[in-house]
């Protein structure tokens with residue numbers, strides 16, 4: 001049997017057309033598997049345009065007050081305690097004045113202020129460099145302003161850690177599970193090779209609850225919607241003197257530090 | 266054909282080697298997983314119905330779980346409205362594991378997922394005949410959910 005080139009091409013073309021055509025017929029008849037379903041927000045979900053936090057350091061009388069807040073967050077979110085500080089994972093922590101408000105400090109500042117620790121966490125920047133750096137969109141900004149992480153997607157490239165000017169992100173070099181002292185079933189753990197950070201407790205906001213740190217702060221941490229003119233955070237930010245970390249970088253942090261303290265709105 | 270005999274003989278040997286696994290397993294009984302639907306946990310439920318029909322879940326649970334993850338984590342939509350219009354919280358612990366878990370589990374067991382051979386790091390779930398492991402072991406598909414997520418709160422107490 002011998003066929004010439006023209007015949008061969010014609011037959012090959014017909015077989016191809018038949019194959020493509022029949023695959024359309026099959027997929028066309030297949031029953032649609034997606035059920036008529038949908039998604040919605042939880043009834044208790046607290047809506048906001050821009051979640052923000054005001055830190056009133058005058059309410060933190062001692063380091064124990066800060067430890068209590070840190071403990072509440074880290075316990076809830078299964079943040080491991082690694083013995084080696086190089087492996088440290090932190091969502092909210094305390095740092096000194098120089099690290100918190102780096103650059104051009106006032107050298108005549110009160111000794112007490114200069115040496116007392118400040119509460120620091122992810123600033124949930126309005127213009128977050130970490131989100132821009134993330135190649136997988138594992139780090140993303142929610143419509144309510146929270147800079148969140150989808151741990152499922154994180155590939156551990158740590159671009160976000162290099163991009164964040166506040167050191168707000170930690171990397172799991174080791175399996176965190178053996179280093180969790182008391183397991184909380186309220187929140188999943190992480191795997192090695194994943195970055196993590198504060199999430200403003202969005203899982204609690206969806207349940208109508210305030211963030212865990214805010215609850216344990218005795219009014220030292222004030223949380224609310226900056227976009228709502230009647231919210232406490234908005235009133236403080238618009239009427240009192242507040243400062244933010246490294247504002248010159250233009251990331252527009254959503255965590256404000258109340259200067260002077262005292263009674264607020 | 267030049268060296269035709271050798272070519273054909275080699276082809277036959279190749280085909281024989283290639284198909285050995287099929288012939289080797291042919292006719293052997295391969296019992297599928299036996300998943301009981303009347304466990305004590307399920308018996309206690311007033312509504313013995315999954316979020317979608319069993320047929321839909323069997324065929325599409327992985328797609329549904331992916332959608333749930335996407336909606337809950339990325340879009341903040343934490344409630345699923347099923348095809349009957351019923352609402353369920355999007356949660357492995359609070360929804361799926363209410364039925365698909367071994368009620369005898371006493372506490373949360375943490376093991377290193379990296380060293381776990383089954384891909385299911387939680388022994389309670391691993392042993393549960395009603396949960397993922399039964400079918401997933403059978404089909405040799407390893408779900409990674411339990412490297413981070415936990416079994417239900419009730420069982421953890």
Ligand code: SF4
Pocket residue numbers: 121122123124125128129130131147163164165166167168169197251
């Ligand atoms: S503080 Fe760092 S991690 Fe948080 S949003 Fe800003 S840049 Fe991103």
Ligand code: SF4
Pocket residue numbers: 133134135136137138139149153154155156157158159160161195
């Ligand atoms: S480490 Fe994860 S979250 Fe950070 S940039 Fe890479 S993929 Fe994104």
